[in-house]
Structure formats: structure tokens, C-alpha cells
Amino acid sequence: MRERIEKALSKGNAEYLDIRIEDVTSSWINFRGEELDSIGSSKSLGGIVRALVKGGWGYSTFNDLSDLEVRVREACESAHMVGKEQTKFAKSEPAVDEIRSELVKDFREISLSEKLKTIKEYNDIILGYNEKIRTSNVGYSDRFRKIFYANSEEAYIEDERPNIFVYTSATARDGDNVQRGFESSGGSTGFQLVEGFHEKAEQAAKKAVELLSAPPIKGGKYTVIIDPKLAGVFAHEAFGHLSESDFVYENDRMKELMVLGKRFGSDILNIIDDGSFPGQLGTHKYDDEGTKTRSNYLIKDGILVGRLHSRETAAKMNEMPTGNARSVGYEFPPIVRMTNTYIDKGNSTFDDMIKDIKLGLYAINSIGGQTSMEMFTFSAACGYMIRDGKVAEMVRDVVLTGNVFDTLMNIDMISDTVVWSPGGPGGCGKGGQAPLRVGLGGPHVRVNNVIVGGRQ
Amino acid sequence: MIAKQLVEKAMKKAHGAQASLSLSESVDVSYESDRLKSAESSQRTDMSIRVIVDGKVGFSHTTDINDVDGVVSRALELAEFGSPAHYQFPSPKDGTDVNVYDRAILGITKDEMVTIGEEMIALVKEYKPEILLYAGASKSSRKGEFANSNGVEYADESTIFSASVYGEWIRGTDILSAGHGLGWRKRGIDHIEIARKAIELFKMAEKIARIKSGDMPVIFTPEGMYTLLLSLEMGFNGKNVYLGSSPLAGKLGEKIADEKLTIIDNPLIDYAPNSSKYDAEGVPHQITPLIEKGVAKNFLYDLDTAGRAGATTTGHGTGCGPTNIVIETGDTSYEGMLKNTKNGLLVHNVMGLGQGNPISGEFSVNVQLGYRIQNGEIIGRVKDVMLAGNTYDAIKDIVAIGDKAEWVGGSLLTPHIQIGRLSVVAQ
Numbered sequence: 001m002r003e004r005i006e007k008a009l010s011k012g013n014a015e016y017l018d019i020r021i022e023d024v025t026s027s028w029i030n031f032r033g034e035e036l037d038s039i040g041s042s043k044s045l046g047g048i049v050r051a052l053v054k055g056g057w058g059y060s061t062f063n064d065l066s067d068l069e070v071r072v073r074e075a076c077e078s079a080h081m082v083g084k085e086q087t088k089f090a091k092s093e094p095a096v097d098e099i100r101s102e103l104v105k106d107f108r109e110i111s112l113s114e115k116l117k118t119i120k121e122y123n124d125i126i127l128g129y130n131e132k133i134r135t136s137n138v139g140y141s142d143r144f145r146k147i148f149y150a151n152s153e154e155a156y157i158e159d160e161r162p163n164i165f166v167y168t169s170a171t172a173r174d175g176d177n178v179q180r181g182f183e184s185s186g187g188s189t190g191f192q193l194v195e196g197f198h199e200k201a202e203q204a205a206k207k208a209v210e211l212l213s214a215p216p217i218k219g220g221k222y223t224v225i226i227d228p229k230l231a232g233v234f235a236h237e238a239f240g241h242l243s244e245s246d247f248v249y250e251n252d253r254m255k256e257l258m259v260l261g262k263r264f265g266s267d268i269l270n271i272i273d274d275g276s277f278p279g280q281l282g283t284h285k286y287d288d289e290g291t292k293t294r295s296n297y298l299i300k301d302g303i304l305v306g307r308l309h310s311r312e313t314a315a316k317m318n319e320m321p322t323g324n325a326r327s328v329g330y331e332f333p334p335i336v337r338m339t340n341t342y343i344d345k346g347n348s349t350f351d352d353m354i355k356d357i358k359l360g361l362y363a364i365n366s367i368g369g370q371t372s373m374e375m376f377t378f379s380a381a382c383g384y385m386i387r388d389g390k391v392a393e394m395v396r397d398v399v400l401t402g403n404v405f406d407t408l409m410n411i412d413m414i415s416d417t418v419v420w421s422p423g424g425p426g427g428c429g430k431g432g433q434a435p436l437r438v439g440l441g442g443p444h445v446r447v448n449n450v451i452v453g454g455r456q
Numbered sequence: 457m458i459a460k461q462l463v464e465k466a467m468k469k470a471h472g473a474q475a476s477l478s479l480s481e482s483v484d485v486s487y488e489s490d491r492l493k494s495a496e497s498s499q500r501t502d503m504s505i506r507v508i509v510d511g512k513v514g515f516s517h518t519t520d521i522n523d524v525d526g527v528v529s530r531a532l533e534l535a536e537f538g539s540p541a542h543y544q545f546p547s548p549k550d551g552t553d554v555n556v557y558d559r560a561i562l563g564i565t566k567d568e569m570v571t572i573g574e575e576m577i578a579l580v581k582e583y584k585p586e587i588l589l590y591a592g593a594s595k596s597s598r599k600g601e602f603a604n605s606n607g608v609e610y611a612d613e614s615t616i617f618s619a620s621v622y623g624e625w626i627r628g629t630d631i632l633s634a635g636h637g638l639g640w641r642k643r644g645i646d647h648i649e650i651a652r653k654a655i656e657l658f659k660m661a662e663k664i665a666r667i668k669s670g671d672m673p674v675i676f677t678p679e680g681m682y683t684l685l686l687s688l689e690m691g692f693n694g695k696n697v698y699l700g701s702s703p704l705a706g707k708l709g710e711k712i713a714d715e716k717l718t719i720i721d722n723p724l725i726d727y728a729p730n731s732s733k734y735d736a737e738g739v740p741h742q743i744t745p746l747i748e749k750g751v752a753k754n755f756l757y758d759l760d761t762a763g764r765a766g767a768t769t770t771g772h773g774t775g776c777g778p779t780n781i782v783i784e785t786g787d788t789s790y791e792g793m794l795k796n797t798k799n800g801l802l803v804h805n806v807m808g809l810g811q812g813n814p815i816s817g818e819f820s821v822n823v824q825l826g827y828r829i830q831n832g833e834i835i836g837r838v839k840d841v842m843l844a845g846n847t848y849d850a851i852k853d854i855v856a857i858g859d860k861a862e863w864v865g866g867s868l869l870t871p872h873i874q875i876g877r878l879s880v881v882a883q
Contacts, residue, residue: 032699038513040531041516043523056493056495063501112537134699219844221881251624254631372631372807399821
């Protein structure tokens with residue numbers, strides 16, 4: 001493959017050129033209710049050529065690899081049509097490297113019947129939990145992605161990126177009231193990640209049934225303690241996206257808003273993105289344009305100190321590339337993305353955080369979140385009211401919203417242990433590219449004056 | 457025909473088979489931060505086969521058109537462990553012709569697409585130069601083949617063209633994003649109209665309006681209707697009905713909504729993005745009423761789910777999801793709706809949709825783009841506002857339905873709809 005790619009690169013006519021070819025094998029198993037809903041496999045091979053000319057990009061994506069040189073020519077022609085300015089593209093040490101996956105239990109060597117048996121056990125646990133359980137959605141997926149990357153600066157990287165997950169969801173129903181509980185696990189280190197999930201499957205069923213008798217939360221403004229799973233999503237939505245430089249680098253007003261040194265939170269707030277953090281969902285040695293990943297402080301002691309870059313955004317802002325140019329697959333060029341984002345630990349205990357809250361909300365486990373840069377939402381799987389300093393009754397339909405310029409300032413306590421969220425089917429979506437695996441972490445975080453949606 | 461070859465190959469061991477091949481090509485041009493940023497050409501191959509062996513189903517997919525043997529043998533291997541087949545592949549049945557191909561789209565050059573982007577940006581800039589713009593145009597064409605072991609066999613060709621423009625307007629720490637886009641299988645897209653719609657959204661947002669928490673009437677714009685439709689799409693999905701997770705299960709023939717509401721699934725509208733003569737299982741497409749004058753009429757089924765549920769496929773394979781959703785117009789003008797609202801909200805776009813418990817009908821979302829209505833007039837954009845309610849309650853509380861429908865994204869045709877009371881929580 002290396003020879004073919006390098007030969008094609010040599011035929012290009014651009015200031016910068018790269019080719020990424022991906023060979024992906026995947027398989028999946030899915031139960032809905034008692035019966036197997038689908039079982040299947042997919043093999044895909046495809047690639048993308050990127051060409052940069054006078055600041056303009058040309059891309060060509062393809063499944064047909066028979067004539068790489070034609071694809072290179074297409075991308076170069078597009079780049080020549082687009083480019084009218086001056087190319088700015090930060091230097092990156094051209095790496096030559098081969099990264100082999102390190103699987104504790106290689107899922108490619110596990111028989112389909114064993115995979116099926118494992119997943120069916122989880123499904124049976126959910127369906128047998130009690131009579132309130134109406135149905136289930138239990139899924140398994142594995143994917144082995146091998147990337148071949150080369151650029152016109154003589155970098156050449158082969159990178160194996162396995163991914164596996166299990167997802168157990170239980171649906172409980174009582175008349176028109178339908179509730180769901182779920183648990184998931186996943187990552188890049190092998191089949192063992194999806195084994196022994198029986199207890200979690202049971203928890204999913206238990207949660208669905210419990211939610212049937214939980215009232216919807218009353219809408220309003222609350223002091224909220226978010227648990228570590230939700231804190232990870234909070235860091236990602238509330239601030240992470242705003243630190244992605246492609247939202248900033250050609251936007252003068254945004255540059256003013258996001259000037260380094262500006263205070264966004266109190267002294268206790270630290271937010272970090274680290275693509276080199278071992279064993280997390282967004283961990284890789286190199287990003288998708290060959291830059292080494294690293295740890296990047298975004299907020300340190302409440303102050304904006306850094307942001308996430310590709311080689312292009314770094315050059316245009318006179319900063320260093322940070323290893324955050326990522327792509328979900330060969331159909332897309334890399335764009336600036338988070339890797340593993342977390343709120344760093346503070347020094348409070350959970351007891352300290354809750355004891356003086358008269359009426360508040362303890363929001364637990366994340367369903368997801370969304371941002372429009374300034375405003376954002378994040379959804380908890382469930383919540384418990386806090387009454388007179390104690391965790392009280394369970395509530396459902398807990399969706400919180402915030403505003404980046406207020407909400408981070410309203411964080412007044414952070415607990416002393418960071419927990420990373422387990423893997424699963426989800427990921428981050430941006431520019432039509434989803435789901436991108438990202439690590440999400442955090443401690444317990446207390447935020448004042450959070451708007452929670454709901455009937456009053 | 458390659459799809460037929462796949463079926464023939466599979467039938468040496470299988471008792472039934474269905475195969476499809478899709479070859480597509482597209483060209484995209486995009487603008488970022490007011491400037492032409494990139495041009496892209498894409499080529500994509502998808503080939504897949506589903507087999508039934510000893511009553512069990514296996515499926516496999518590949519992007520390599522030469523991998524005929526491989527993809528067939530992997531599907532056969534999987535079938536050994538597959539789910540029980542509750543159906544047979546359909547036999548040939550003639551469908552209704554629908555136009556999904558326009559040669560004119562193929563002829564659009566990159567330069568024309570560059571001009572389309574430029575003109576949309578220029579128009580919005582003319583309104584407010586400080587809005588930073590993102591725009592794009594895209595054309596694509598697809599050739600498909602389908603065959604099954606019961607003699608269904610066809611080839612089809614389709615095209616699609618789309619254009620969009622989005623802007624970001626920053627004033628102080630206020631960041632406003634808005635825009636519009638549309639995809640259509642015919643060249644006819646009017647990009648100037650798209651830019652005008654985007655400008656309209658910005659114009660209404662020039663002022664920021666405060667709003668007090670409370671229950672109030674809410675008008676959903678056609679785009680805003682997704683807020684209510686998500687739960688309904690899940691509720692009418694035959695699989696959710698069969699599994700008992702849909703609150704609509706067992707309610708066909710019952711009145712579930714205000715009698716003003718009629719919703720139809722229509723895959724036979726010429727040039728609509730989700731139109732085609734057959735579904736992905738070779739079943740002729742048909743028009744399926746979901747709600748007629750407030751009464752639940754049909755659920756959506758594919759072959760497999762219909763087989764399990766003892767129903768008949770409605771041509772919604774695979775997955776039991778809708779094609780083009782059409783909500784019938786009513787008799788109230790948009791202006792009339794506004795005029796009748798003393799204090800309320802106009803909702804255009806929300807955040808966090810689906811990240812709660814949508815199947816139950818519950819929604820609790822941030823109003824990313826919405827406007828306060830006071831004494832019959834829009835007085836400005838609202839911020840930091842949560843809107844919450846239950847879709848199944850909301851559709852019983854429809855006050856008015858607009859007399860003009862608009863396409864949203866290309867797969868939803870709906871008028872404005874006004875709901876009597878929903879809960880709003882504000883700062």
C-alpha cells in the first residue's frame with residue numbers, strides 16, 4: 001500500500017497533499033425484545049486525497065482504489081479552482097510510524113456464536129427482570145479500522161484502531177408511561193470490555209422500572225450537582241466546542257470573545273483536552289493529519305489558556321498544532337475536534353457540596369448534549385431532588401441548559417476524583433461527521449442557577 | 457446486472473436472497489467565513505446482500521464491487537446464527553412511477569456552484585455585512601440495482617441538488633446562528649429564495665426580547681415542527697409498536713389528536729428527496745395516512761417487522777421509518793396566528809431534541825432560535841429559554857394550522873402549527 005500511495009502522491013501538483021486510505025471490517029449483533037433483530041458484517045475500503053493550493057482545499061473521496069492518481073488529480077484541480085490567497089499551514093514533524101493495536105482479547109478471534117451467546121445473556125437478564133419490562137434493545141458492535149496515511153512531506157503512518165462496544169437498554173411501560181434505562185461499555189482494548197456486563201444489564205432494567213414511578217422534574221432554576229458522567233458531557237458541550245479553533249480562526253469577533261487570558265470560570269476550574277491520555281475513547285498517537293497528540297489545557301485556574309488546532313488553524317492564529325485534526329472516516333477530511341476532554345479534580349467532597357443546598361438537583365448519567373456555541377444543553381438519564389442537604393426523590397426528564405458566559409462562572413465546587421465515562425455507541429457530531437469517539441471525564445461539579453426544562 | 461449475479465450466487469446455498477448495488481458520485485463546493493474554502497468530488501460504492509438459509513437471515517455489506525464472492529459467503533456464514541425469517545421476499549409487483557432524476561443536475565458545473573454560493577452570501581451581506589457566512593452547493597447522482605430470488609429486478613437512477621447558507625452574527629457576547637437549506641431531486645432550487653429565508657430569520661432576531669416563565673401558546677414554524685415530529689415518527693414506527701414501546705400501540709382507529717391534524721407519509725411526490733418507486737426491499741411505495749382528522753390510521757412496517765407483527769409491509773423497508781412526511785394545511789394564515797397571540801413563542805429551531813425520552817412523547821429543549829410574540833407581533837429573539845411538553849398532549853391541543861405548507865430539508869412538507877399551551881422556563 002505504501003508504494004501505491006507514495007507513487008500517487010508524487011503525481012500531485014499542489015503545495016501540500018495527503019492521502020488517507022482506510023480498511024474497515026465490522027460486525028454487529030442486535031436484539032430487540034426476545035428475538036435477534038439483526039446480525040451482519042461489513043467490509044469497506046476507501047480513501048481521501050486532500051490537496052492545498054493558495055489556501056484553498058480540494059478533496060477527493062472514493063471506494064474505487066483502482067486509479068489513485070486520478071483521485072490525486074481531481075483533488076489538485078479542485079484546490080487550484082478554490083485557492084486564491086496565500087497558504088498558511090503549520091509545520092508538523094513528518095512521522096514515519098507503524099502503530100499496531102494492542103488487544104487484550106482480540107475480538108476477531110472470538111467466534112460469532114460466542115459473541116451471540118454473551119449478548120443474549122444480557123438481553124435475557126433485561127427481559128426477565130420483571131413484568132414491567134416491555135422490551136429491550138441490546139446491541140454489540142466491533143470494528144477494526146486500519147489507516148494508511150501519507151503526505152507530501154514524507155510522513156507515512158500505519159495505524160490500527162479497533163473499537164468495540166456493548167449497549168443494553170431496557171424499556172418499561174405502564175399505560176402511556178414509557179421509560180428507558182441503559183448502560184454501555186466499550187473502547188479499543190478488546191473483547192473483555194464487553195464481558196461480564198450482567199450486573200449492568202440488570203441495572204438498566206432496574207432504572208427503567210424505577211423511572212416509571214418518578215415524576216417529571218418541575219421546570220425552574222436550581223443549584224445542580226452533576227455527576228462525573230454528566231460533567232464530562234458538560235465540559236464537552238459547555239466549553240470544549242468553543243475551544244475548537246475552526247470556529248475562531250477566520251472570525252474576528254469570535255477571536256475577541258475567545259482571547260487567551262480571558263476569565264471564564266473561578267480559580268477552581270480546569271478543563272483539559274488530551275489525545276494522548278492512555279486508554280481513553282479519543283486516544284490516538286497521531287491525529288488524522290499526522291500530528292502527534294498531546295495534553296492541552298483549555299482553561300487553567302478559570303482562565304482561557306489554550307485551544308484546539310489543526311495545522312491550518314494553528315498557522316492562521318500563530319499558535320502550535322495540537323493534534324486535534326480528526327475525521328470519522330475516509331469519506332471526510334479531518335476537522336478540528338476534541339479527543340478526551342475532562343474537568344480536572346478539585347478539593348471538595350460530595351458531602352461538602354450537598355450539605356448546604358436547601359432545594360436542588362442531583363443530575364446523573366448523561367444521554368447527550370448539544371451546543372450553539374453560546375448556549376448549550378445537556379441531558380441526564382435521571383435525577384434526584386436535593387432537599388435540605390440530602391438526596392431525596394428520583395425525578396425524570398432532566399434536561400439542563402446553560403450559557404457559556406454565565407454557567408462556567410457559576411461553578412463553585414468541584415469534587416476530588418475524576419471518573420471517565422464508559423464507551424458505547426455514541427460520540428460527538430460536527431459538520432456532518434458522527435459519531436466520533438471522544439473521551440469524557442470529570443468529578444462531581446456543583447453549578448448554581450441552572451435552568452432546567454419542565455412543566456411548572 | 458450485478459445485483460442479480462449476487463442473488464444467483466447466493467441461491468446455490470440459500471433459500472431466498474435479496475441484493476442491492478448503489479454507485480454514486482457527487483460534487484460539493486463550500487464557503488467558510490465568507491470565503492470559498494473547498495471543493496470536493498466523491499465516488500461511493502455500496503453493495504449488500506441479505507440471505508435466508510434454513511429460515512434464518514444473514515446480511516453483509518461491502519464497498520468493493522469486485523467482492524461478489526466474499527460478500528455472498530459472509531452473508532451465508534452469518535445466516536447460520538441469524539434471526540428467524542418471518543417473511544418471504546416479495547414477488548414482482550408494479551409500482552407507481554415517480555420522478556427522481558433530472559439530467560439538468562448532472563450538467564451543473566463547479567463554477568456555477570461557486571456562483572450560487574457567492575450570490576447567497578452577497579445577498580445576506582447586503583442585509584448585514586457583519587454576519588459571517590457559511591454556504592454550500594452540492595450535486596449528486598446515483599445508479600442503483602436491486603434483485604431478489606422471487607424475480608424482482610430493477611435498476612434506477614436518481615439525482616439530487618442542494619444549497620444552503622448559514623450565518624453567524626456576533627454582537628458583544630451574543631452569538632446568533634441561523635440559516636436555511638434545501639435539497640431537491642430537480643434542478644429547480646431557488647438559492648436566492650433560500651438566502652431570503654435566512655435573512656428573514658436574522659431580521660426577526662435583531663432585538664433580544666425577554667420572556668417570563670410560564671405556560672403559553674407556541675407557534676412552530678415548519679422547521680420547528682421537528683420538535684413534535686420526532687416522537688410521532690418513533691410512535692408510528694411499526695417496530696416500536698410491535699415491541700410495545702410505542703405509546704400508540706393498540707390505538708389505531710382512536711382519536712389521538714385534534715381533528716384538524718392530518719399527517720401522511722408520501723414517497724410518491726415527484727423529485728422529493730425521499731421519493732422512489734420501490735422501498736429498499738423491492739416493495740412498491742404507496743401513500744400511507746398516519747393521522748387522518750385526528751384519528752390514528754396506520755403504522756409503518758417493513759417486511760420483517762410486518763411478518764413478526766402479523767401485519768403487511770407498508771413499503772417502509774428497511775427500518776419502518778417514514779419517507780416524506782406531509783402535514784395537511786389548515787385554514788389559518790400565519791399572520792392570523794400571530795395576531796391571535798397576546799403572549800407567546802414562535803419556535804424555529806431547538807437544541808437537545810431526542811436527548812431525553814422521545815418515545816414517551818416528552819420533550820424538554822433549549823429554544824436555539826425562537827421569538828417572543830407580544831400583542832400579535834414578533835418583538836425579538838429569546839435566549840436561554842427551555843421549552844417542555846409532551847407531544848401526545850400537544851397534538852390534542854392544536855389551536856390552528858397554517859394555510860400554507862413549506863418544505864423543510866426536503867423530506868417534510870408542513871404548515872405552521874399553533875399549540876395552545878406549552879411550558880416555558882426562562883432566566
